[in-house]
Amino acid sequence: MLARLFVVIFLLSEIIGIGLFSTSLTATARTSQETQVQTEVILQLNADALPTGKYTYKFLAGYQSDGQPLYVPVVVIKGLEAGRRMLLTAAVHGDELNGIAVIHALVKELGPEKLRGTIIAVPGLNQTGLVGNSRYYLRSEGGGSPRDLNRLFPGTLSGGGAASRYAGNLWHNLLKGNADIAVDLHTQSTGSDYPLFIFADYRNREIAAMATALMPDMIKRDSGQEGSLETSFVTASIPAVTFEIGGAKRFQQPLIDRAVMGIKNLMVAEGMLAGTVIKPLLPPYVGSSFANIYAEEGGTALMKVSLREAVKKGDLLAIMLDRFGVEKRRYFAPRDGRVVSVASDPLKESGAMLVRLLY
Ligand SMILES: [Zn+2]
The missing domain is CATH 2.40.50.100 (RNA polymerase II/Efflux pump adaptor protein, barrel-sandwich hybrid domain)
Known part of the structure; x- marks a missing residue:
């Protein structure tokens, strides 16, 4: 009888939300949540000024119309020894996700002790596109018409245009000042697939060497696309390629694994990791x-x-x-x-x- 009464009180307390018998559990959950390490919010990144170590930041890229901040995730791995600064960016098109998994795998595997130089990785550039399930930067202004962020770089720091301001803030305060070389990770647009495929400006021999070191299936010799991250970097004398990894809205593990291998091979070629540069038996098909x-x-x-x-x-x-x-x-x-x-x-x-x- 007593046991039955206990069960009834327990059920009643759960139903009306008092939770008489779960107070200590709830308190434990709250405590562990509150003691989680908060990721630092930054307005600008100067990776050169950081001591050796691995850092995660939330870069404040802009504000939505409800006043909520738009944060872009940033991981910096500063090696024990000085060397090249490699910038990796993913999802400037918000439906192109494989590059996010590539960055996650790389920053999980690599630590400062193995590294000569610095990795600056941005696993998700286009926050509104990612959240809104869109290739484009989604905004409130202009009737909500979406913009292709990868046609707006280097963007602007003042004046009108939500997407241009977002691009300008990223470019000037996060990206340009922290890169000696840059690899911008994409996929084909939703509805079509690419293999491992690179757009590279072969007029620059260093860029051609980067493309080969990444070990793709195919390379297009390409003079660039105005407003793209790749072309903005190249114009700023920072060698860069656009690295296409499969199709949109998926994590394609075999391609992700190969892209990780390719980026590590590029790091070896750039003197950032110890090892021997791999030259694939089957060279990539190169077209124009x-x-x-x-x-x-x-x-x-x-x-x-x-x-x-x-x-x-x-x-x-x-x-x-x-x-x-x-x-x-x-x-x-x-x-x-x-x-x-x-x-x-x-x-x-x-x-x-x-x-x-x-x-
Ligand atoms: Zn893309």
């Missing part, structure tokens, strides 16, 4: 141009080629079906090349890209 094959009519597309595949002019690339499953059109390679991107989303409207060849 894209041939994009676009859908002429809407429907569901069946892909007939795979990433990295070599194709000849006239090879079948994709078949478009209508909603009844009836074949509407076949798409063929307009020239010889290598498949650098294929659609992962079969739903295609007219003008949407089906396949991209590199040649």
